[in-house]
Amino acid sequence: MKLMTPSAMHALDEAAIKEYGIPGILLMEHAAYHLFKHLQGRDKAESVVIVCGPGNNGGDGLALARQLFSWGQSKVKVLLLAPREKLSEDGRTYFDVCQKLQVDMMEVDKQNRDTAFKSLEAAKVIVDALFGTGLTRPVEGLYAEMIDHMNQSTAYKLSVDIPSGLDGNTGKVQGIGVMADYTITFVLPKKGLYQYPAPLYTGVVEVVDIGMPKALVEAAQADTFSIEEEEMKVLLPRRAMRSNKGSFGKVLVIGGSQGMSGAPALTSMAAYKVGSGTVTAAVPYAILEIMEQKLTEVIHCGLPDEDGFFSKEAEKIIGAMLDRYDVIAIGPGLGRNRSVLPVLIDVLISDKPCVIDADALYFIPELTDLLRIRKAPTIITPHPGEMARLTGLTIAEILEQPLEIAKKVAQDLQVITVLKLERTVIADPNGDTYINRYGNSGLAKGGSGDVLTGIITGLLAQSLKAGLPAMAAAKLGCFLHAKAGDEAAKDLTEYSFLPSDTIHYLSQLLKALI
Incomplete structure (x- = not known):
């Protein structure tokens, strides 16, 4: 299977939006649906805390919050570590929707961080939608504190696309990384997911389709691939009867x-x-x-x-x-x-x-x-x-x-x-x-x-x-x-x-x- 660099994956997203006219918000909704589906079997009474950062990753988390809330998850809470203006355009749309639905959202800062940390301690499920694959600098300050408290929690941890703090190209940890139980990554795996030490952080990795045109995926250029069990059958030499x-x-x-x-x-x-x-x-x-x-x-x-x-x-x-x-x-x-x-x-x-x-x-x-x-x-x-x-x-x-x-x-x-x-x-x-x-x-x-x-x-x-x-x-x-x-x-x-x-x-x- 092709392994994508963050820049190549971004180009794929842009091509789907510009060349095929697929709204970015639709791709985000599909991504959130797979996250929602993964959590669907859990008890509705369990408290779910979604930690959202800037950009599309935070938008995915907000889209998930909307789905969980609409499904009847009464104990969903969003911890925002980025103001509305730092979200992507689609992320801001979901922010507004969640606000109108009266989803419990909290913008975390230095003054109220202890309250946010207590929410993590009480959570049964933590969704990591803090940073995406494009992270290139060490995680510091409040972000690092948040990841540290997420890791200390005994809650089940689900990471969106890649555990926050990992480099999407190399798999290296940028200061500190989320120790996930499960990672759902979109369209194709990211190059960093399978490189050490990333496997120590990802838990189980699942690759899901979010409606990206197949022609785009097939045409995507890559020079790094993963060995996948389902692709091995064609490599086995066949044995003739005679x-x-x-x-x-x-x-x-x-x-x-x-x-x-x-x-x-x-x-x-x-x-x-x-x-x-x-x-x-x-x-x-x-x-x-x-x-x-x-x-x-x-x-x-x-x-x-x-x-x-x-x-x-x-x-x-x-x-x-x-x-x-x-x-x-x-x-x-x-x-x-x-x-x-x-x-x-x-x-x-x-x-x-x-x-x-x-x-x-x-x-x-x-x-x-x-x-x-x-x-x-x-x-x-x-x-x-x-x-x-x-x-x-x-x-x-x-x-x-x-x-x-x-x-x-x-x-x-x-x-x-x-x-x-x-x-x-x-x-x-x-x-x-x-x-x-x-x-x-x-x-x-x-x-x-x-x-x-x-x-x-x-x-x-x-x-x-x-x-x-x-x-x-x-x-x-x-x-x-x-x-x-x-x-x-x-x-x-x-x-x-x-x-x-x-x-x-x-x-x-x-x-x-x-």
Whole structure:
């Protein structure tokens, strides 16, 4: 789904009004209706306090107040933190209507703020219509005090379009932000809603249609998108009745070292679990026996090693093997001994699509020229530390601008970049970026990245056979991995589920997509 910047969303509103002649007040009424509908199931005796600020956001709150009052919500109160003249034209109309209906409205200032704060304490529902998506400066003064008291309240909190205090572009908190239980956003999600730390503030996010012309929405330009479950079905490679194991791709996993057999094992099993035709694990002889004990279905290829790492002799064998496979995954458990470097170079100079992860990424900063000239699809899956090494930036700088940095790396190196975060970013060399809004802290465990690599690799093998782009495998792989983590957390908690558990949950997710 497209993610809109505040300025792009404003342009969309203006186009609906000017090009289609749709009155802005009608869009506001529709927006308020969705807020009203969300609250409709609650007890009418519950007290609802609507906190209204300037502009259209305050107007949405006043439009909601009118609907609640007309519906019979006797305990609706409006706290106005902006005088009438600071409202939008449509907002002023609703202000006048509410005034004539004798809705309980209070203009809050420094003299009466304690009374307003007591209203918040007594409320069962608080509607946050203070600031919209266009906020660009820190929240201060009375506004900040109001948000602080809203957050202290135990009332159910509903935010209009975006929790007040959040930057609609970046998701960053401008001083202080409303901690909402639920956010209803209009037409399309805003870019900042799914970027950290915004998910800590939004609660559940619902996107609603307010009557915007479909042609406008479809034509809206965006270069950032969210991963949505309902859009994943078309990315799943279909399986033909007449087929064989070669029809679904032959995967080669290159990795492992002494003490690190778990990483290639997880990658191999994940690749198999998402439907690969065959999976071969090429590992040092030092861990071959334990790999064979761990995995029954996977084909094993033991290779010469030195001190538990691939040796120079292993590189010669792997170089001769590559032509037998459709897709290569390299890196899980590989180790950082320089003896493995020739193996990575062989993969990079081959014409095989590949997924580069973990220890293989350690050597990529000195091999960027090889990446840039690759013709076959290439996917890299760095975490912030690996991305910092790759870019020369600090981890703090990576976390400050993850979308922009992932996009820059993807375009510079001509690779699909999967930047693993609490909300993973997937960037395409053509400039599009995707935010995966699924996942939880339970995925922050050793081995989780190895599973993701296996999922993406297995899907990539099938996608290319089915004529789908490599980006389809990256997006679907990130979704399946994160969603499997969410399902595992429901049953096992975020504390207890293991990376291997996420592999188990893949089958039910794939079943839902078939």
